[in-house]
Structures are given as structure tokens and as C-alpha cells.
Amino acid sequence: MSASPPTRRIRPLALLAAAVLLLAGWLQQSATAAPAAVTPHAAAAAATATFTDDFNGAAGSAVDGSKWGYETGDNVNNHEREYYTSGTHNAALDGQGDLVITARKENPANYQCWYGTCQYTSARLSTAQKFTQAYGHFETRMKLPRGQGMWPAFWMLGDDIGTVGWPNSGEIDVMENVGFEPGSVHGTIHGPGYSGSAGIGAGYTLPGGQSFSDAFHTFAVDWSPNSISWSVDGNVYETRTPADLNGNHWVFDHPFYIILNLAVGGYWPGDPDGSTSFPQQLVVDYVHVTTSSTGTGTGHAITGYGGKCVDVAAGSSANGTAVQLYDCNGTAAQQWTVGSDGTLRALGKCMDVTAAGTANGTKVQLYDCNGTAAQQWVVTAAHDIVNPAANKCLDATGPSSANGTRLQIWDCTGAANQKWTVN
Incomplete structure (x- = not known):
């Protein structure tokens, strides 16, 4: 205007x-x-x-x-x-x-x-x-x-x-x-x-x-x-x-x-x-x-393997809480913001690769947002969620769609357990 x-x-x-x-x-x-x-x-x-x-x-x-x-x-x-x-x-x-x-x-x-x-x-x-x-x-x-x-x-x-x-x-x-x-x-x-x-x-x-x-x-x-x-x-x-x-x-x-x-x-x-x-x-x-340049936006469900949602275990915002698959239920533990700063946020914390690991099988957790490479993600048009620092994809362990399945990073294979939709 x-x-x-x-x-x-x-x-x-x-x-x-x-x-x-x-x-x-x-x-x-x-x-x-x-x-x-x-x-x-x-x-x-x-x-x-x-x-x-x-x-x-x-x-x-x-x-x-x-x-x-x-x-x-x-x-x-x-x-x-x-x-x-x-x-x-x-x-x-x-x-x-x-x-x-x-x-x-x-x-x-x-x-x-x-x-x-x-x-x-x-x-x-x-x-x-x-x-x-x-x-x-x-x-x-x-x-x-x-x-x-x-x-x-x-x-x-x-x-x-x-x-x-x-x-x-x-x-x-x-x-x-x-x-x-x-x-x-x-x-x-x-x-x-x-x-x-x-x-x-x-x-x-x-x-x-x-x-x-x-x-x-x-x-x-x-x-x-x-x-x-x-x-x-x-x-x-x-x-x-x-x-x-x-x-x-x-x-x-x-x-x-x-x-x-x-x-x-x-x-x-x-x-x-x-x-x-x-x-x-x-x-x-x-x-x-x-004052934040990252914002909080509006939360969205992220669905993946077996139609389950990316979920923060027990709805806890404590550092180190597991990020897992669980039945979609619309709770705050399943509301994620795709930030302009490359973060994925829920419950006021960031999705984080444990200890900034880059190896296959490194688990993903919730942690205080700190701007490190361990908390940078790219959501692609191919429905991959990639951590560029590790050059690996968000992955459902197993692969399994059972409630409580931990999410990890793994070499990007294009498999169904690495495909995600931000709703």
C-alpha cells in the first residue's frame, strides 16, 4: 500500500x-x-x-x-x-x-x-x-x-x-x-x-x-x-x-x-x-x-509413516524429550511451526539432532532453540525433511509406525518412512 x-x-x-x-x-x-x-x-x-x-x-x-x-x-x-x-x-x-x-x-x-x-x-x-x-x-x-x-x-x-x-x-x-x-x-x-x-x-x-x-x-x-x-x-x-x-x-x-x-x-x-x-x-x-526475528507462526501437524504424526513424547517441553511418531490427536505436542530461520518448533522449543550428531541413527529430540546447525531443517517439495549439516533425512526408526517410534536422521533413501507432509 x-x-x-x-x-x-x-x-x-x-x-x-x-x-x-x-x-x-x-x-x-x-x-x-x-x-x-x-x-x-x-x-x-x-x-x-x-x-x-x-x-x-x-x-x-x-x-x-x-x-x-x-x-x-x-x-x-x-x-x-x-x-x-x-x-x-x-x-x-x-x-x-x-x-x-x-x-x-x-x-x-x-x-x-x-x-x-x-x-x-x-x-x-x-x-x-x-x-x-x-x-x-x-x-x-x-x-x-x-x-x-x-x-x-x-x-x-x-x-x-x-x-x-x-x-x-x-x-x-x-x-x-x-x-x-x-x-x-x-x-x-x-x-x-x-x-x-x-x-x-x-x-x-x-x-x-x-x-x-x-x-x-x-x-x-x-x-x-x-x-x-x-x-x-x-x-x-x-x-x-x-x-x-x-x-x-x-x-x-x-x-x-x-x-x-x-x-x-x-x-x-x-x-x-x-x-x-x-x-x-x-x-x-x-x-x-x-523482538524475535524467527517468529512463532501458527502450528501445523506433520504426518508421516503409517499416517502418524510427529509428536513430542508426553507433551513435555523438557530439554532432551524424544520426538516420535504417534496417533494424530491435535494436541500442542503435535503442532509444529516451519520457521523462516530453518527451525521446526513445538512447545516453544526446537527439533534438534542429539549432540549435533551426523551419524546414521542419531536420535532427534526437543531442545532450547540456539541457532546451531543441529536445529536447521529444509522441507523439500519431495516431502523430505533434511538436516543439511548431516546431509541426512528425518527417518522413522525400524521402519515402524507404532506409537512411540523414535525419529532419527538417516541417509536419504526416498523410502516411505522418510516422507512427511506439513498439513
């Missing part, structure tokens, strides 16, 4: 081929080189929550003014059709732990826009001058509106925009959706030489023809120095680094502030038409920011 680009059409980039080549090179390197040195296990510092808004409050009440400010008026730069208001007419709590941003068709209209009397109102909220942060995990859970011309966004701008201007300040679009693509969202960066329609990004599409307006979904970025990764429901679909900028300047090295808005019309989504019903709502369950 650009501050002042002449156009807003993001071209999703096909990353699959590049990802496959990267994985192949990584595995080849680990097969020929000595394993990287690792440090002893040490407790990782817990992520610190720096911004939290769960939108708890009475129905009809306004957002917390200590966290959010209103950006009002129209937006001629994108040729949007709405007028952003303050107060609760277009942004209010619903009394059930949600913020609801409502786009309304106004009759009669009481505001003047760039094109004349405004036809629509909506809201745009930001944390400018209230909260900024460089690096970390930025996450929201939302249910998107539906209809031609709708343009919801969760995004960030550099806090130096007032002095250096846009796009030199940088822009990180965590999530944008346009109404004519109900099942797709986009993640994009903008900076000098890669702004507006030349922004660098990619899209994520829900499987099976699902729409983002049908249910809540979680959108996040994990931002660290020289790297930004985007995820939907814990599934990382894009990572950008300075190498992607074709020699242009990486401007994502200073604090940014957060923006939530629901635009109506504009160059990219096009205007509403006769098929668009009003009012439309962007429902926001929460916005959370932590």
Missing part, C-alpha cells in the same frame, strides 16, 4: 525454481564439506513482546489512542475512492476481541475527494510516533473483506519518511489483497529504484479455491538484518535480501511503523462495481510484534 507511487500493480515472482536450485546446492555442499562447527546447547533468549493489541474492549468503542492514530483524508496518488475518517464511524471494536474497519458507501456523501464528492468512507490507522521498531516478528490475524474494488492492507513505512521521503524511507507490505483475487495475498518491498509497480514481491494463494474472506488467517513477516521473510498461517512463501535488488539500496535497516487500512478502489484493484456489496469489513483479531 504505497505512500505515493503512480501505480500499484504487483507482479508475483515465481520462486520455486530458485528455491529448488538453492536446496540442491546446499545439499551438495553439505555432502562434500565438513559439518559446520556448532556451539554447545544454550538456552535461547525468549522473544520479547514489544507491541500487543488484542482489541479487547466494549462494542463500539474506539481503538487505543496510545497505540494507534488516525490518518484521514483521500489518496489521489493511488486514485483511491474512499475518504479516511477518524472516530468510530469506520473503525471500532466489536466487543468480541476484534477491531472492525468498515468501508461504507455514503449517501449522502459529506466529504470531498480528489475526484469530487466522496462515494465511500473507510479508516486507516497507524502507529506513527507511537510505536516503531527495526527487525523482529510482525504478525496479525485477520479476516478480509470480499468484493471488487476492496484493497485491505497490513504494512509498514520507515519512520524517516518525513525527512527522506518515499520510497527512500522504505516500505514493507506484509499483506495486501485486491478484491478480484479473493484467494490470494501479496508481500512486497519498495525502495529507491524498486517502488510502485516495480516493487519486489510475491504472492500466496490458498489451496482448493478458498477465499481469505471465509475465515481468519495469520499474516506475518520475520525481519532481520539483510533478510525479510513473509508467511501466511505459518507457511513461509517468500524471502528477500539485498541480492534481490539488482544493485539498488537496501533501506530496511531502521525503525518502521505499522499501518492497517481498508482502501476502496484505486489503480491496482480497480473501482467497485455492481457486484460489490456494502458495507465491507476488515476484521482484525490482533496485532503482535516481538
Whole structure:
């Protein structure tokens, strides 16, 4: 959601081929080189929550003014059709732990826009001058509106925009959706030489023809120095680094502030038409920011041999707890996050190769996340889960699918007891 680009059409980039080549090179390197040195296990510092808004409050009440400010008026730069208001007419709590941003068709209209009397109102909220942060995990859970011309966004701008201007300040679009693509969202960066329609990004599409307006979904970025990764429901679909900028300047090295808005019309989504019903709502369950650049995402079951799930024995988070196969039961012991940092996490700990071993048969356990090679995993398109340091695959011992079967690392053979699906 650009501050002042002449156009807003993001071209999703096909990353699959590049990802496959990267994985192949990584595995080849680990097969020929000595394993990287690792440090002893040490407790990782817990992520610190720096911004939290769960939108708890009475129905009809306004957002917390200590966290959010209103950006009002129209937006001629994108040729949007709405007028952003303050107060609760277009942004209010619903009394059930949600913020609801409502786009309304106004009759009669009481505001003047760039094109004349405004036809629509909506809201745009930001944390400018209230909260900024460089690096970390930025996450929201939302249910998107539906209809031609709708343009919801969760995004960030550099806090130096007032002095250096846009796009030199940088822009990180965590999530944008346009109404004519109900099942797709986009993640994009903008900076000098890669702004507006030349922004660098990619899209994520829900499987099976699902729409983002049908249910809540979680959108996040994990931002660290020289790297930004985007995820939907814990599934990382894009990572950008300075190498992607074709020699242009990486401007994502200073604090940014957060923006939530629901635009109506504009160059990219096009205007509403006769098929668009009003009012439309962007429902926001929460916005959370932590100092962690790895995030926690949303847990998923990992199924494998015999249809069993990857499970933490007895649901214990103690260091050294066995990672095993067990009947799928939906408990937290079977909810895993595929992190943008290469980790697999459950119960606040990481899947770990015991003692950083590389030999066949080395058991896999739960341990404090510490950033070592023993906790790095790659989930491949072939349904292998590979530890690159050992150049070995996650394997069900035996092979057996009995409850309690320990998981280990073993030479990758393509056998059924080494195939896994992240659900």
C-alpha cells in the first residue's frame, strides 16, 4: 500500500525454481564439506513482546489512542475512492476481541475527494510516533473483506519518511489483497529504484479455491538484518535480501511503523462495481510484534509413516524429550511451526539432532532453540525433511509406525518412512 507511487500493480515472482536450485546446492555442499562447527546447547533468549493489541474492549468503542492514530483524508496518488475518517464511524471494536474497519458507501456523501464528492468512507490507522521498531516478528490475524474494488492492507513505512521521503524511507507490505483475487495475498518491498509497480514481491494463494474472506488467517513477516521473510498461517512463501535488488539500496535497516487500512478502489484493484456489496469489513483479531526475528507462526501437524504424526513424547517441553511418531490427536505436542530461520518448533522449543550428531541413527529430540546447525531443517517439495549439516533425512526408526517410534536422521533413501507432509 504505497505512500505515493503512480501505480500499484504487483507482479508475483515465481520462486520455486530458485528455491529448488538453492536446496540442491546446499545439499551438495553439505555432502562434500565438513559439518559446520556448532556451539554447545544454550538456552535461547525468549522473544520479547514489544507491541500487543488484542482489541479487547466494549462494542463500539474506539481503538487505543496510545497505540494507534488516525490518518484521514483521500489518496489521489493511488486514485483511491474512499475518504479516511477518524472516530468510530469506520473503525471500532466489536466487543468480541476484534477491531472492525468498515468501508461504507455514503449517501449522502459529506466529504470531498480528489475526484469530487466522496462515494465511500473507510479508516486507516497507524502507529506513527507511537510505536516503531527495526527487525523482529510482525504478525496479525485477520479476516478480509470480499468484493471488487476492496484493497485491505497490513504494512509498514520507515519512520524517516518525513525527512527522506518515499520510497527512500522504505516500505514493507506484509499483506495486501485486491478484491478480484479473493484467494490470494501479496508481500512486497519498495525502495529507491524498486517502488510502485516495480516493487519486489510475491504472492500466496490458498489451496482448493478458498477465499481469505471465509475465515481468519495469520499474516506475518520475520525481519532481520539483510533478510525479510513473509508467511501466511505459518507457511513461509517468500524471502528477500539485498541480492534481490539488482544493485539498488537496501533501506530496511531502521525503525518502521505499522499501518492497517481498508482502501476502496484505486489503480491496482480497480473501482467497485455492481457486484460489490456494502458495507465491507476488515476484521482484525490482533496485532503482535516481538523482538524475535524467527517468529512463532501458527502450528501445523506433520504426518508421516503409517499416517502418524510427529509428536513430542508426553507433551513435555523438557530439554532432551524424544520426538516420535504417534496417533494424530491435535494436541500442542503435535503442532509444529516451519520457521523462516530453518527451525521446526513445538512447545516453544526446537527439533534438534542429539549432540549435533551426523551419524546414521542419531536420535532427534526437543531442545532450547540456539541457532546451531543441529536445529536447521529444509522441507523439500519431495516431502523430505533434511538436516543439511548431516546431509541426512528425518527417518522413522525400524521402519515402524507404532506409537512411540523414535525419529532419527538417516541417509536419504526416498523410502516411505522418510516422507512427511506439513498439513
